[in-house]
Amino acid sequence: MERTILHCDCNNFYASVERLYHPELRDRPIAVSGDPELRHGIVLAKSNEAKKLGVKTGHPLWMAKQLCPDIVFVKPHYDLYTHFSQLARNIYSEYTDRVEPYGQDECWLDMTGTAKLLGDGKHIADTIRNRIKSELGITISAGVSFNKVFAKLGSDYKKPDATTVIPFDGFREFVWPLPVSNLIFVGGATTKVLERKCIRTIGELANTDRSTVKSWLGKCGETLWLYANGYDSSQVAKDGEQPTIKSIGNSTTLSRDLVGYDEIKITLMVLSESVAARLRRHNMQCETVQIGIRGTNLSWIERQGRLPIPGCDSTTIYLKALELLVQNYQQGKPVRSLGVRACNLSARQYIQTSFMPSVHRTQRYEKIEDVIDKLRFRFGNKIVQRGIMLSDTGLSTLDPQADHPNLILSSVHTQR
Numbered sequence: 001m002e003r004t005i006l007h008c009d010c011n012n013f014y015a016s017v018e019r020l021y022h023p024e025l026r027d028r029p030i031a032v033s034g035d036p037e038l039r040h041g042i043v044l045a046k047s048n049e050a051k052k053l054g055v056k057t058g059h060p061l062w063m064a065k066q067l068c069p070d071i072v073f074v075k076p077h078y079d080l081y082t083h084f085s086q087l088a089r090n091i092y093s094e095y096t097d098r099v100e101p102y103g104q105d106e107c108w109l110d111m112t113g114t115a116k117l118l119g120d121g122k123h124i125a126d127t128i129r130n131r132i133k134s135e136l137g138i139t140i141s142a143g144v145s146f147n148k149v150f151a152k153l154g155s156d157y158k159k160p161d162a163t164t165v166i167p168f169d170g171f172r173e174f175v176w177p178l179p180v181s182n183l184i185f186v187g188g189a190t191t192k193v194l195e196r197k198c199i200r201t202i203g204e205l206a207n208t209d210r211s212t213v214k215s216w217l218g219k220c221g222e223t224l225w226l227y228a229n230g231y232d233s234s235q236v237a238k239d240g241e242q243p244t245i246k247s248i249g250n251s252t253t254l255s256r257d258l259v260g261y262d263e264i265k266i267t268l269m270v271l272s273e274s275v276a277a278r279l280r281r282h283n284m285q286c287e288t289v290q291i292g293i294r295g296t297n298l299s300w301i302e303r304q305g306r307l308p309i310p311g312c313d314s315t316t317i318y319l320k321a322l323e324l325l326v327q328n329y330q331q332g333k334p335v336r337s338l339g340v341r342a343c344n345l346s347a348r349q350y351i352q353t354s355f356m357p358s359v360h361r362t363q364r365y366e367k368i369e370d371v372i373d374k375l376r377f378r379f380g381n382k383i384v385q386r387g388i389m390l391s392d393t394g395l396s397t398l399d400p401q402a403d404h405p406n407l408i409l410s411s412v413h414t415q416r
């Protein structure tokens with residue numbers, strides 16, 4: 001049976017929500033950003049008017065101002081975005097129990113087999129789009145197709161406030177002339193590799209030999225080849241259904257650059273604490289720690305290293321992350337974004353005794369953190385804090401146990 005998959009994407013999500021609370025900014029170009037008073041502030045999201053003039057997420061504020069002199073900078077309100085994201089998901093859930101979020105402002109919906117009851121995919125997409133507009137006051141763009149990859153492509157194809165259908169019959173005519181970078185997971189680096197092989201469109205990728213693409217890009221290349229040919233059979237996860245966890249990670253998008261090891265260390269610790277707490281919540285441990293660093297040139301590098309024994313405490317994860325950072329990042333260079341990820345997960349094991357000092361140490365840390373988890377659960381996250389959080393950098397008000405420390409980090413002001 002041919003599937004009916006929708007992908008719904010809130011347009012300029014942060015900026016649209018901010019506008020609801022600042023109607024005076026309705027027709028003005030705006031950017032949600034770090035504090036404009038800070039030298040290192042950057043654009044976190046922008047409205048269509050600003051986008052048209054070339055303003056991009058990640059641009060420093062001075063550059064945004066240069067491109068768009070009338071731009072208004074607005075501070076982010078992450079609690080509001082979470083609230084609106086939930087409201088949108090509530091509406092989606094009225095139509096199907098298969099609603100799979102992809103980031104905060106995007107969701108896939110599986111509407112297979114509901115045509116008789118609710119109308120075809122386009123009709124449902126239009127209905128949902130109109131409801132979100134009238135009930136929440138923001139717009140979405142929707143893609144309708146027979147798989148998740150093309151549904152996502154459809155919602156990106158025309159925005160804001162539009163529905164795009166990519167039917168099974170004729171998907172080649174629609175999809176193949178598009179730039180290969182329109183395909184999900186084809187980022188800057190992959191685009192460059194493909195460009196060097198003279199592959200510029202999705203069709204050119206689809207019509208290259210499968211094994212050739214695999215030889216250029218490995219397993220990922222093979223997956224992209226399948227996507228380009230319309231062979232994506234991945235399911236839309238059921239509401240509340242937990243996909244098997246392969247890794248647990250957190251990253252920051254900061255409203256300013258981090259400068260110097262002290263600030264970087266605190267941020268790494270915040271990230272490590274949240275990753276470790278989530279590992280313990282799932283009763284898992286990790287064998288590998290991965291870090292990601294984005295500098296001011298916006299390129300993202302990833303490095304990973306193995307732990308001597310699997311662990312789930314933040315000190316072990318933090319020390320590994322710091323070691324990787326010191327080895328791979330030139331001291332003094334500003335950092336725009338940082339990420340810590342726990343990989344190679346397994347069920348948490350309690351080893352009884354060991355003569356290895358590192359095992360003893362890790363187990364002691366884990367025991368301490370189990371107690372801290374309980375304290376925080378009963379009395380709130382601030383009941384226990386690390387000494388490093390209290391150092392005078394202006395980052396000390398971070399909440400290390402927030403699931404998304406980026407949310408808090410981004411709104412932190414620095415005393416300089």
Ligand SMILES: [Mg+2]
Pocket residue numbers: 009010011012013105106
């Ligand atoms: Mg969006």
